[in-house]
Amino acid sequence: MEHEQGVSRRDFLKTAAAAASALPLAGAPAIIADPGPTDAVRYGIIGTGTQGCTLLKFLTTIPEGRCLATCDIYPPNLKKGLETIGGNPDTYEDYRQLLDRKDIDAVLICTPLHLHAQMTVDALDAGKHVFIEKSMFFKEEEEKPIRQAAAAHAKQVLQIGLQRRSSVLYNIAMEMIRKGALGKITFVRAHWHRNSDWRRPVPDPKFERLLNWRMYREYSGGLMAELASHQIDVANWAIGAEPISVVGTGGIDYWKDGRETCDNVQAIFEYPGGQKLVFTSILSNGHHGFEEHIMGDQGTLEITIGKGLYFREKTAQTTAGSSAETWWAGATVSDEATQKGIPIFPETVSGDEGFVHREIRFAKRWLASLGIYDYEEPHDPWWSEMKNFFASIRESKPVVAPLEIGVADALAVIYGNRAIDTGQKVFWPKRAA
Amino acid sequence: MNPEPDVVCPAAIRFSAILIFLYCLPAQGQVEDKLVRHEASHDAMGTVFTIVSYGREARFLAQVANEAFDEIDSLDAQMSHYKVESELSRINRRAAHEPVLVEPRLFALIAKALRFSQESEGAFDITVGPLMKAWGFFRGVARVPPRGELARVMKRVGYRHIQLDDKQRTIRFAVDGLELDLGGIAKGYAVDRAVDILRANGVNSALVSSGASSIYALGAPPGERAWRVNLRDPFEKQKVADVVRLKDYSLSVSGSYEKFFTLKGRRYSHILDPRTGRPVQGVLMTTVFAPRALDSDALSTTFFVMGAQRARALLANYPNVSLLVYEPTPAPRSFRRIRAQSTEFTLPPESVAELER
Numbered sequence: 168m169e170h171e172q173g174v175s176r177r178d179f180l181k182t183a184a185a186a187a188s189a190l191p192l193a194g195a196p197a198i199i200a201d202p203g204p205t206d207a208v209r210y211g212i213i214g215t216g217t218q219g220c221t222l223l224k225f226l227t228t229i230p231e232g233r234c235l236a237t238c239d240i241y242p243p244n245l246k247k248g249l250e251t252i253g254g255n256p257d258t259y260e261d262y263r264q265l266l267d268r269k270d271i272d273a274v275l276i277c278t279p280l281h282l283h284a285q286m287t288v289d290a291l292d293a294g295k296h297v298f299i300e301k302s303m304f305f306k307e308e309e310e311k312p313i314r315q316a317a318a319a320h321a322k323q324v325l326q327i328g329l330q331r332r333s334s335v336l337y338n339i340a341m342e343m344i345r346k347g348a349l350g351k352i353t354f355v356r357a358h359w360h361r362n363s364d365w366r367r368p369v370p371d372p373k374f375e376r377l378l379n380w381r382m383y384r385e386y387s388g389g390l391m392a393e394l395a396s397h398q399i400d401v402a403n404w405a406i407g408a409e410p411i412s413v414v415g416t417g418g419i420d421y422w423k424d425g426r427e428t429c430d431n432v433q434a435i436f437e438y439p440g441g442q443k444l445v446f447t448s449i450l451s452n453g454h455h456g457f458e459e460h461i462m463g464d465q466g467t468l469e470i471t472i473g474k475g476l477y478f479r480e481k482t483a484q485t486t487a488g489s490s491a492e493t494w495w496a497g498a499t500v501s502d503e504a505t506q507k508g509i510p511i512f513p514e515t516v517s518g519d520e521g522f523v524h525r526e527i528r529f530a531k532r533w534l535a536s537l538g539i540y541d542y543e544e545p546h547d548p549w550w551s552e553m554k555n556f557f558a559s560i561r562e563s564k565p566v567v568a569p570l571e572i573g574v575a576d577a578l579a580v581i582y583g584n585r586a587i588d589t590g591q592k593v594f595w596p597k598r599a600a
Numbered sequence: 601m602n603p604e605p606d607v608v609c610p611a612a613i614r615f616s617a618i619l620i621f622l623y624c625l626p627a628q629g630q631v632e633d634k635l636v637r638h639e640a641s642h643d644a645m646g647t648v649f650t651i652v653s654y655g656r657e658a659r660f661l662a663q664v665a666n667e668a669f670d671e672i673d674s675l676d677a678q679m680s681h682y683k684v685e686s687e688l689s690r691i692n693r694r695a696a697h698e699p700v701l702v703e704p705r706l707f708a709l710i711a712k713a714l715r716f717s718q719e720s721e722g723a724f725d726i727t728v729g730p731l732m733k734a735w736g737f738f739r740g741v742a743r744v745p746p747r748g749e750l751a752r753v754m755k756r757v758g759y760r761h762i763q764l765d766d767k768q769r770t771i772r773f774a775v776d777g778l779e780l781d782l783g784g785i786a787k788g789y790a791v792d793r794a795v796d797i798l799r800a801n802g803v804n805s806a807l808v809s810s811g812a813s814s815i816y817a818l819g820a821p822p823g824e825r826a827w828r829v830n831l832r833d834p835f836e837k838q839k840v841a842d843v844v845r846l847k848d849y850s851l852s853v854s855g856s857y858e859k860f861f862t863l864k865g866r867r868y869s870h871i872l873d874p875r876t877g878r879p880v881q882g883v884l885m886t887t888v889f890a891p892r893a894l895d896s897d898a899l900s901t902t903f904f905v906m907g908a909q910r911a912r913a914l915l916a917n918y919p920n921v922s923l924l925v926y927e928p929t930p931a932p933r934s935f936r937r938i939r940a941q942s943t944e945f946t947l948p949p950e951s952v953a954e955l956e957r
Contacts, residue, residue: 481648483640483665485658489822490637492652496812496844497832498855498885 208296208557210273211236213262213286215248216378217367218300219277223251225550231557232273238265241377243370262286266293273324273560276300279380280387284309291316291323298556300328302388302396302580303573310574317570324559326552326566327573329400333551335544336475337401339511340461340468344405348477350465352406355444357398357460359390362453364422365430382426389428390417390448391587392580394457399436399579400572401459401470402444409575410436410444412594415586421451434583446583469508472548476508512544635822638662642669644676645787647811653798654805654822664801668794668808675793678706679786681729681779691771692729692779699770707769709894710762713785716898717759719917723910724902725874729779730756735879737870744868754877788814788852788897795893813853814893817846826952834884834926835933841926842937846889847952852896854904855885873905880905884935885926889953895921908938919944922953 210232212219216239226232234252238259239245245258259265266274266289273296276286284304290297304313317325331337344352367378380386381393403409415434422430430451436444458471467478546554558564578595586593638661639652649672651665680686687703694700702710716724734753736742745753756777763772782789787810794808795816805819807827817827826847833839834857844851856869856879869879886904890896899921903911908925915921922941929936 481641481643483638483662485636485638485662487636489635489654489824492807492821492824492827494807494809494812494815494827494829495832496809496815496829496851496853496887497837498813498853498857 206561207231207233208272208560209233209235209270210275211238211256211259211265211268211271212248212252212275212277213238213265213290214277214279214300215239215244215251216241216277219244219275220247220251221549222275222277222553223248225547225553227252229550229553229557231561232553235271236265236268238262241374263289266290266295272296273298273556277328280305280392281380281385284313287325288312288316291320291325294320294323296324296556296560298326298328298553299573301400301573301576302392303327303577305386305388305392305577305581307578307581310578314570314574324556324566325570325573326556326559327568327570327576328552329397329568329572329576330548330552331397331401331472332404332568332572333555334472334548335551336473336511337404337470337548340470340475341404343468343477343511344461344463348466349461349463349468350480350482352461352463353442354462355402355405355442355459356462357395357402357444357446357458358455359394359398359446359448359457360453360455361450363450364424365390365450366424379426382428384427387428388580388584390430390432390450391434391446391583394448395432395434395446395583396576396580398446398457398459399444399583400568400576402436402438402461403572403575403579405461406438406440406442406444408438408440408442410438410579410582410595412437412592413579413583413586414592415583416590417587421449429587432587434586436579436583468511470511473544475511477511478508636661638665640665640669642672644669644672645680645790645810646682647787647813649790649794649811650807650809651794651798652807653803655803660801661803664798664803667801668797671793671797672790675786675790678703679709679782681781681783688780688782695771696773696776696778699765699768699772702769702771704769707764707771709782709785709789710771710780711764711766712894713782713898714759714762714764716785716902720902720906720914722759722875723873723905724784724898725757725759726780726782726784727757727759727761727778728784728872728874729781730777731872731874731877732781732870734877735868735870735872737872742868742870750877757874757877759874784901785894785898787811788850788893788895791816791850791893791897808893810893814850814897815846815852816850816893818848820847820952826954828956831887831924834935841885841935842887842924843956844887844889845952845954845956847950848947849889849891849951849953850893850896851887851889851953852893852900853885853887854900856880856904857884871901871904875905882927883907883925884928887924887926889922890918891920891947891951899923908940912940915940915942918942919946924955 208231212223212234215237226234234254234256236257236259237245237248239248240260249258274290275298276283277300278286280302283299287297287299304310369375369378376383413434413436417429417432419426419429420431432448434446458469461468464480465482466480469476555567559566582593582595634656635654636658637654638658641648641650651668653661653665655661678687681688683689687706691700713726730753734745734749756775761774761778763774791808791810791814795818798806798818805821807815807817809815815829820826826845829844829846829851830840831842831844833841834855854871856871871880873880883904886900888896888900888903890899903923903925911923919942925938926935927938
């Protein structure tokens, strides 16, 4: 009923607003004054390729961190990193030398996957706070040394680079889930589709494996590690558990260019409550882009970075006995009455807007800057995750994507790839309580 | 104008129904304790259908509602002019070139629509599609079509160009470019078919609504004499214009307030007069009560186009129908209501369709 939809929309808005105001760190405004050079977290970055430079670009506008050193074994990347962050950081080719620096508080590790575990352990042992890009580790056996190092250095921050955890939009979505907007979650469908070869340009064939490490199984978990890892984490977050089994298939079906990792990956993860996550990734069609669709018996969320829509499920309701029956009648026309998605940030205005709308938008933005109100993603989640990392170090705020989240995510990637490689259903090993 | 009767359908209903109700009350009270209420909604025909029903078993009520929704989906698939693969679209593509064999129930519905057209002398017309397109009301941006274009389009509009062959069960268009659009009748028809399914399964207390514009009240809610329905105000969505009571009756509403556009200070309704090719002026809303939703749906549009005075004459053709026409008055956001009804009512006295004061 039209009338009823109006009510549900208001309920939804209330939920979203309450969720927004309840957010911990990610939605917090930038109210910390410029900490100055002595208060800032002094960090070094290991790996200044594409991902490292992406972070550096955001870091140029975060005064809570100061870059003292960069490190990369590939000179053009080292140069690119320096150009991106500016200033005058020292440069290294050997990350151990960077770790030896006593004046460095924290390191950001943005290297190929096969290097993550060793560098994380070394950095923790060197007394550094660590931000490690996802996936956290490459091999199953790497979990234990990371856990041991983290336990031995429990006062140091360890944050995984799952930036959706720092997104206001995603946090509101998860709050909606906790408050029952989707009802009982049964299914998550995630896709990450591109129409490209997913390669980096290589100036000299001798750098092929170095620059295109994602293509080679010696260094990389392929699409599962680089793309699914984000979406598995979203599913784990939404469902509140990690998977118990996975089946999958994949192939090098389109880009037969010498690569070793699949260009077509399909996997189904199963969770303890019977929920399923279906992940698909292809490199031959980009029409659908990347999104997660979280489905419950009361509603659906279609979400990706920068965009979230909520759809209320038309569910039947059964109640005992009679009820006061008052119905509404009025003219409706095609399409007007059917449900379109309700944006998670409903107040975001786009397109032509008049003076009043513009003023309201500025007022809301001002309220948001005071931390009173959230009505849009105030920053790129990459920016927010860096901000959160420094806040955890400087203000002891909770780590947004800590060890356990990273372990669950990394293991799902590893088992997912195993299912594809073997064609067998892979079960999570039983763990000690 | 009618001298203000409160009861829209015959005053005759009344007493006997109340007596029957009182007589049944104690026994009903016991049964009602065990009743469950089931409510479900479903998207179809570009709107939302809702079914609420009462019975003993929730699961059974859900199954019956789902069967009704399946039926509505199947009608949508058959009768949609938006879906290129529908039977109606196939007819629209082929019937100007050759006689097209039509499924019996769809054939009967088209024949019924043609009777409405004949009786209203074209105020109701299922060939209005090209006009809707010219005015931008079909997937387009609303506009006033130039006079020359309108004249060209009008040549492709008119129920008289439809030729039905009852024996062969075929349809043929006399002019090229004719298009059938069942938007003025299909939703009411779908409500009736859903009600048939509920009845066939023994459900005797239910309400079926298609986007609130066509409603059928089957029986009454437990412990009530009839279903209570608020008629929305033509100017304000949340405001009640009138409250009506319905039992074993349908109600359909046509209004110009949901879809219109304004150009150079003039407001154009999406309800077009098929005879002139231009939007209807001077009516805000019509509400029609009839035993079947198919009739109330078609007549609410017909009477909207004809206006109150001419509608009254036509009502002589239809027994058991009541009409409310809401017309604007010079005061801002105000309206007056005009009532009219059939001269003949033949329904059993238990039926209810009345205005509540």
